[in-house]
Amino acid sequence: xxxxxxxxxxxxxxxxxxxxxxxxxxxxxxxxxxxxxxxxxxxxxxxxxxxxxxxxxxxxxxxxxxxxxxxxxxxxxxxxxxxxxxxxxxxxxxxxxxxxxxxxxxxxxxxxxxxxxxxxxxxxxxxxxxxxxxxxxxxxxxxxxxxxxxxxxxxxxxxxxxxxxxxxxxxxxxxxxxxxxxxxxxxxxxxxxxxxxxxxxxxxxxxxxxxxxxxxxxxxxxxxxxxxxxxxxxxxxxxxxxxxxxxxxxxxxxxxxxxxxxxxxxxxxxxxxxxxxxxxxxxxxxxxxxxxxxxxxxxxxxxxxxxxxxxxxxxxxxxxxxxxxxxxxxxxxxxxxxxxxxxxxxxxxxxxxxx
Amino acid sequence: xxxxxxxxxxxxxxxxxxxxxxxxxxxxxxxxxxxxxxxxxxxxxxxxxxxxxxxxxxxxxxxxxxxxxxxxxxxxxxxxxxxxxxxxxxxxxxxxxxxxxxxxxxxxxxxxxxxxxxxxxxxxxxxxxxxxxxxxxxxxxxxxxxxxxxxxxxxxxxxxxxxxxxxxxxxxxxxxxxxxxxxxxxxxxxxxxxxxxxxxxxxxxxxxxxxxxxxxxxxxxxxxxxxxxxxxxxxxxxxxxxxxxxxxxxxxxxxxxxxxxxxxxxxxxxxxxxxxxxxxxxxxxxxxxxxxxxxxxxxxxxxxxxxxxxxxxxxxxxxxxxxxxxxxxxxxxxxxxxxxxxxxxxxxxxxxxxx
Numbered sequence: 234x235x236x237x238x239x240x241x242x243x244x245x246x247x248x249x250x251x252x253x254x255x256x257x258x259x260x261x262x263x264x265x266x267x268x269x270x271x272x273x274x275x276x277x278x279x280x281x282x283x284x285x286x287x288x289x290x291x292x293x294x295x296x297x298x299x300x301x302x303x304x305x306x307x308x309x310x311x312x313x314x315x316x317x318x319x320x321x322x323x324x325x326x327x328x329x330x331x332x333x334x335x336x337x338x339x340x341x342x343x344x345x346x347x348x349x350x351x352x353x354x355x356x357x358x359x360x361x362x363x364x365x366x367x368x369x370x371x372x373x374x375x376x377x378x379x380x381x382x383x384x385x386x387x388x389x390x391x392x393x394x395x396x397x398x399x400x401x402x403x404x405x406x407x408x409x410x411x412x413x414x415x416x417x418x419x420x421x422x423x424x425x426x427x428x429x430x431x432x433x434x435x436x437x438x439x440x441x442x443x444x445x446x447x448x449x450x451x452x453x454x455x456x457x458x459x460x461x462x463x464x465x466x467x468x469x470x471x472x473x474x475x476x477x478x479x480x481x482x483x484x485x486x487x488x489x490x491x492x493x494x495x496x497x498x499x500x501x502x503x504x505x506x507x508x509x510x511x512x513x514x515x516x517x518x519x520x521x522x523x524x525x526x527x528x529x530x531x532x533x534x535x536x537x538x539x540x541x542x543x544x545x546x547x548x549x550x551x552x553x554x555x556x557x558x559x560x561x562x563x564x565x566x567x568x569x570x571x572x573x574x575x576x577x578x579x580x581x582x583x584x585x586x587x588x
Numbered sequence: 589x590x591x592x593x594x595x596x597x598x599x600x601x602x603x604x605x606x607x608x609x610x611x612x613x614x615x616x617x618x619x620x621x622x623x624x625x626x627x628x629x630x631x632x633x634x635x636x637x638x639x640x641x642x643x644x645x646x647x648x649x650x651x652x653x654x655x656x657x658x659x660x661x662x663x664x665x666x667x668x669x670x671x672x673x674x675x676x677x678x679x680x681x682x683x684x685x686x687x688x689x690x691x692x693x694x695x696x697x698x699x700x701x702x703x704x705x706x707x708x709x710x711x712x713x714x715x716x717x718x719x720x721x722x723x724x725x726x727x728x729x730x731x732x733x734x735x736x737x738x739x740x741x742x743x744x745x746x747x748x749x750x751x752x753x754x755x756x757x758x759x760x761x762x763x764x765x766x767x768x769x770x771x772x773x774x775x776x777x778x779x780x781x782x783x784x785x786x787x788x789x790x791x792x793x794x795x796x797x798x799x800x801x802x803x804x805x806x807x808x809x810x811x812x813x814x815x816x817x818x819x820x821x822x823x824x825x826x827x828x829x830x831x832x833x834x835x836x837x838x839x840x841x842x843x844x845x846x847x848x849x850x851x852x853x854x855x856x857x858x859x860x861x862x863x864x865x866x867x868x869x870x871x872x873x874x875x876x877x878x879x880x881x882x883x884x885x886x887x888x889x890x891x892x893x894x895x896x897x898x899x900x901x902x903x904x905x906x907x908x909x910x911x912x913x914x915x916x917x918x919x920x921x922x923x924x925x926x927x928x929x930x931x932x933x934x935x936x937x938x939x940x941x942x943x
Contacts, residue, residue, distance in 0.1 A: 269782035313803035427624035429822030448668035467784030
């Protein structure tokens with residue numbers, strides 16, 4: 234039976250990325266060696282990092298003066314690297330959910346944090362809009378997509394101070410105006426690669442301004458100066474990332490990814506709004522295109538477990554909602570085909586007919 | 589032509605580990621999904637982490653009261669995590685080479701560091717033996733194997749204070765008395781897995797004693813309490829690590845690995861000592877079994893490039909020495925078959941006959 238992978242992350246990747254990674258693991262570039270056992274300093278691997286960096290810059294239209302890094306540790310490590318590198322006195326954070334809170338917690342360990350707004354009282358079902366970012370903040374941190382609560386900032390904000398963004402779960406799903414940010418980071422395990430590599434886009438001239446001691450590995454300058462090769466980088470995940478970047482380019486780039494994301498999200502939200510059994514959990518204007526969260530309508534609440542079983546038997550994978558929201562979450566990352574969204578809609582309609 | 593992989597790291601892994609990783613990337617456990625796109629919270633993946641942890645404990649005979657962690661970031665990140673978690677006032681370090689120096693540098697950022705001894709003046713060609721570890725140090729840090737200079741501490745030391753060891757490049761090559769250490773860590777990309785996962789063996793009751801603020805991701809307690817699942821772990825490298833651990837067990841465990849390592853190292857060092865063209869660089873009693881460093885004898889110095897070309901043409905990979913030592917380095921990790929060592933010896937003998 235065909236499986237439809239709605240996992241929230243690690244999550245679906247293009248089939249050719251998977252197959253070409255497996256091939257390189259058996260034999261990398263006809264070298265007679267596995268991708269798993271080549272040196273990161275090998276002549277064959279430097280072009281992988283170089284091309285991945287170049288494609289990042291090309292696909293996201295990154296201006297001059299920025300570096301692209303491929304690191305280990307995950308976005309959770311970035312939560313503390315960001316304040317280490319950019320928080321001298323005060324930082325502003327927009328609290329839109331679990332990941333924003335975690336980012337804020339690490340900043341509080343190193344300086345003053347202003348929470349400019351929060352939707353915690355509404356279980357993060359919307360993105361706050363009316364707030365003021367202090368003009369004397371070192372940066373304004375946002376989480377562009379909230380994987381758990383299914384809300385998303387689908388346009389770049391305006392801010393009186395430079396922005397820092399966690400784009401773990403929506404990078405490459407729309408064009409970004411990178412010039413508004415001094416740092417954009419994310420775990421790669423949604424739209425880019427298997428788990429194990431973290432991308433960082435950092436403005437070079439924003440670095441080197443802190444008065445505090447920064448451990449070498451937490452200092453972005455270390456990695457900028459060594460082209461992500463200060464220590465052994467995660468070779469296999471970086472190679473898979475390169476394959477995904479090539480795939481995005483071949484599909485037409487981030488504009489094409491955005492059109493596909495809008496088309497898939499519109500289809501699924503339309504069914505959620507139409508089907509009497511289900512209701513969406515996020516405010517309509519803030520609905521995420523990446524993580525589509527919905528629950529049973531109050532009068533059908535007792536059918537939740539039944540629908541999960543029904544859909545799972547039809548090949549839907551990973552649609553159980555996060556425990557903070559309950560219900561269901563269909564993650565519709567770049568690599569998820571429209572057919573999978575249609576298959577889920579078919580499930581919802583069949584299930585509706587049964588009840 | 590058969591390739592002989594003497595890479596210093598990332599480096600050779602057992603062929604079955606490579607092939608079974610490639611299979612799981614195409615289809616993990618018959619799930620219809622790739623290992624690259626399953627959730628780390630999936631029912632199928634928890635047993636991978638659990639079994640890897642259990643095999644670590646079994647193979648290294650780890651006593652009760654220790655945790656085994658699988659993290660991202662590399663041993664270079666551990667260089668700062670160690671002092672964050674264990675250095676309250678003063679730490680002792682044995683300076684045996686590049687990696688020891690890097691570890692010391694990060695500790696100096698957080699407290700007082702006593703370099704108990706150093707072989708820097710002799711280009712780290714031996715491991716210092718006569719020194720005193722201050723009895724009031726919080727810990728004594730050693731680097732058991734020095735990948736670049738080819739020296740190795742092949743037995744556990746005695747120390748008046750708890751030890752911390754970087755075992756990146758010789759873990760699983762001999763039995764260890766883990767009870768002497770509060771922390772043993774290493775990048776996995778030598779004897780264990782592809783690059784991208786870091787192992788940490790940590791004594792639970794040594795944690796939680798620092799007065800300083802520790803960022804969440806740098807705090808070992810975070811990872812102990814969440815069973816390496818605080819954030820998304822590097823799924824693919826962890827799975828490969830599990831396969832290698834199974835392979836080590838099937839080969840007879842670390843005792844068998846040690847016998848093989850001794851046999852291979854003895855063969856190659858015997859040839860280095862016999863062959864008039866070559867000389868070893870490390871003091872005989874400190875010679876590493878993992879990284880065997882040698883240079884041309886002074887009177888044949890001009891043949892260095894010729895031998896590298898000659899050996900490369902015969903399928904030897906990664907034998908160029910690190911620039912700090914020059915000459916050649918044959919890394920003979922667990923997965924390197926004796927046949928590869930023999931092939932290199934054949935090269936050395938053929939080359940000798942030519943000159």
